[in-house]
Amino acid sequence: MAGEEPGRRMAARSKRSDAVRNQQALLTAAAEVFTTSGVNAPIRQIAARAGVGLATIYRHFPTRADLVTAVYHHQIEACADAGPALLASADTPLAALRQWVDLFVDFLVTKHGLADALQSDSASFATLHAYFLDRLLPVTARLLDAAVEAGEIRPGTQPYELLRGIGNLCIGRDDNPDYDPRRLIDLLLRGLRSEA
Amino acid sequence: MAGEEPGRRMAARSKRSDAVRNQQALLTAAAEVFTTSGVNAPIRQIAARAGVGLATIYRHFPTRADLVTAVYHHQIEACADAGPALLASADTPLAALRQWVDLFVDFLVTKHGLADALQSDSASFATLHAYFLDRLLPVTARLLDAAVEAGEIRPGTQPYELLRGIGNLCIGRDDNPDYDPRRLIDLLLRGLRSEA
DNA sequence: TAATATGCGGAACAACGATCCGTTTTGTCA
DNA sequence: TGACAAAACGGATCGTTGTTCCGCATATTA
Incomplete structure (x- = not known):
């Protein structure tokens, strides 16, 4: 360059x-x-x-998303890198998935309005959305695959779905202090587990 | 005076x-x-x-919420009324809960941007938020209680949490046709079930 | 019909995103 | 060094949207 x-x-x-x-x-x-x-x-x-x-x-x-991306670039990268690391260190793939989701939620929740912006249909945020997907989708996919392969969760869940669901559940936490997205996300992950 | x-x-x-x-x-x-x-x-x-x-x-x-409320008043009432009816007609309380959630999701999803507005921190939408809660929270509570009492789901889930989670998962469906909140909501409800 | 509360329309103000253009600064090269 | 052109700058400016204000119109009642 x-x-x-x-x-x-x-x-x-x-x-x-x-x-x-x-x-x-x-x-x-x-x-x-x-x-x-x-x-x-x-x-x-x-x-x-x-x-x-x-x-x-x-x-x-040029767009707000570019600025947001630049500001949080390091943290997004760190989050992406944490995926494989957790997969290696955790007891089971599902445990790794849980811990990684926790990291991701922490990141989203501490940046006011970031989760909101991620799902915004505003064109200014399109590239931010794309960047998140580009970096985090492969990580999510790997974690999901590992957990499926270990028989811990049912197959069939798309990485995008999960990522988006987590992001959506984190929306609007700012105004309402007694809303904790983590409980709902825990329900979501629980619903992922394979029967018996 | x-x-x-x-x-x-x-x-x-x-x-x-x-x-x-x-x-x-x-x-x-x-x-x-x-x-x-x-x-x-x-x-x-x-x-x-x-x-x-x-x-x-x-x-x-006076506020946008007042207009939205007026426009969708009948449908919101119908949704609220459907709760007890389903509880009476469905095979089990959990089935009633599922069907009712389906109704609610249908309603949210067909009104572009309504789910987004519901969680918006904008003051204009505060009364809309309040109205939804006022009408639908009791219904959700009754459905949840019945399912808990029947031993179908674990206790401890707050009605507000569930309602909010469903609303959040419906956000932003407009722009992305291949995002179906129903699958995630199904996961959520699945996570609610009591351990076998 | 006349009086007046009631309602109406659109101008006007404010906040914000986005663009445009004349001016300034900076790096390079004679 | 000194001059020149590219690069960058700053703020005025435009378009959009929310919200308020005020003079004017009108329906209702006596």
């Missing part, structure tokens, strides 16, 4: 220093605003906190 | 005919717009179709 030629001249111009500085400032500001006001906070608010203009934020992150 | 209270003095003035006509036109227009553009359609669109001004819609239905 460093050898791109932005035109005909050979010496690729390096990225301007103010650009990278602003991008960093935006990431920091967005992370702060997201935790205080949720991932649906007004763009202006983020731009203001970063001390940049409106166009700058759109230039670096 | 020696001033006379409006409408107290003499025979209460009957409602103006244009007012009731407009209210009816708004209900019809809203029902149409809701089915085509979802329950989050712009207020202006509804007002335009009804052929009334903006203020008129706000006068009759």
Whole structure:
């Protein structure tokens, strides 16, 4: 990626220093605003906190999803990586699945409005949805397959279904402190188990 | 405050005919717009179709939830009434619960964006949320209790949890035709069953 | 018919997402 | 170094939507 030629001249111009500085400032500001006001906070608010203009934020992150993705990139990757690790360390595949789901739920629940955004039909969030699926679907599939193969759960459940169900159940936890998605997700996983 | 209270003095003035006509036109227009553009359609669109001004819609239905509630009032009542009826007609309480949940899901799924609105943290939808809970929570509780008493499901599940979980799982079905909440809800109910 | 409560319509304001354009900054090369 | 063009910037601006306000119209009643 460093050898791109932005035109005909050979010496690729390096990225301007103010650009990278602003991008960093935006990431920091967005992370702060997201935790205080949720991932649906007004763009202006983020731009203001970063001390940049409106166009700058759109230039670096064309859609809101791009910004959200960038902010949570590391955590999403960590969650994806945790899948195989848990499969190796847990007692049984189903236990690994449970622990991984716990991780995933923790992630979703601590980011205000993230679960909501994930299922939003807004076009701005389409790429976020895609990114989550791209990284987490294979992990879910592997965990499910392992549990099926071990005879712990019934076959036939699609990874997408499970991921989506978990995401959906995490929606709207913010306003209602006495709603705990984990209990319902536990029911869901329980319903997955093979009979007898 | 020696001033006379409006409408107290003499025979209460009957409602103006244009007012009731407009209210009816708004209900019809809203029902149409809701089915085509979802329950989050712009207020202006509804007002335009009804052929009334903006203020008129706000006068009759101060919040969007009031309009939604009015439009779906009959169906919500029918859903609530179906609970006891199914309990009487079904083979077992759990079967009744399943059938009733099916009804509820059908209702939610056919109203675009209704499930989304139900869990929305927007203040406009607070009263809608409250209305649903007010009518359907007792029904859910009765179905759950009966199934517990019959030993078909484990005790300990709160009616609100179940209702909310079902509602959440129905969110966002519109955009993704290959997402069927019913399968996940079936898993949820399966997870409810008492151990053999 | 006249008086008045009641209701009406649309202008107006605010918040937000998204875009556009004149200006500034930065890196490069003579 | 100094000038130039690409790159980036900032904020004005537009379009959309929710919500309120106010002068005007009208149905009802006396």
